[in-house]
Amino acid sequence: MMQVKEVARRFGAIEHAIGQAAQLCGQQQGMPMDLKDCINQLDQQKSAVRQAIDTQDDARIRQAVDQMESLGDRAKRACGTASSVTPEMKSAVLKVHDELSDLKHQLH
DSSP states (O other): OOHHHHHHHHHHHHHHHHHHHHHHHHOOOOHHHHHHHHHHHHHHHHHHHHHHHHHHHHHHHHHHHHHHHHHHHHHHHHHOSSSSHHHHHHHHHHHHHHHHHHHHHHHH
C-alpha cells in the first residue's frame, strides 16, 4: 500500500482535475445527461475519499477510490459515445479517468 501522504498528494491532483471537468461541464451546452451525472457524482464523492484518507484506513481508501474509478470509467464511456462533447471536455474526463485508474492500480 502507498503511504497515506502520497495517496493524499495524488488525490489532490485528482480533486483538481475533477474540479476542472465540473467547471467545463457547467459551461458547455448540450452535455449528455449521463456525463453530467457522472461528473456530479465524482464531485460529490471527493469528500468520501478525503474522509477515508483522513482516517488512514487502507481498506476504506481503496473502496472509495474503486467507486470513483468506476464512475470515471462511466464518464469516459459517456464521452466516447457522445457527439456533442468538446475536445476540452473529453480531455478533462480522460485526465480524471487516467489519474483515478492509476491510483487504483497502485493501491491494489
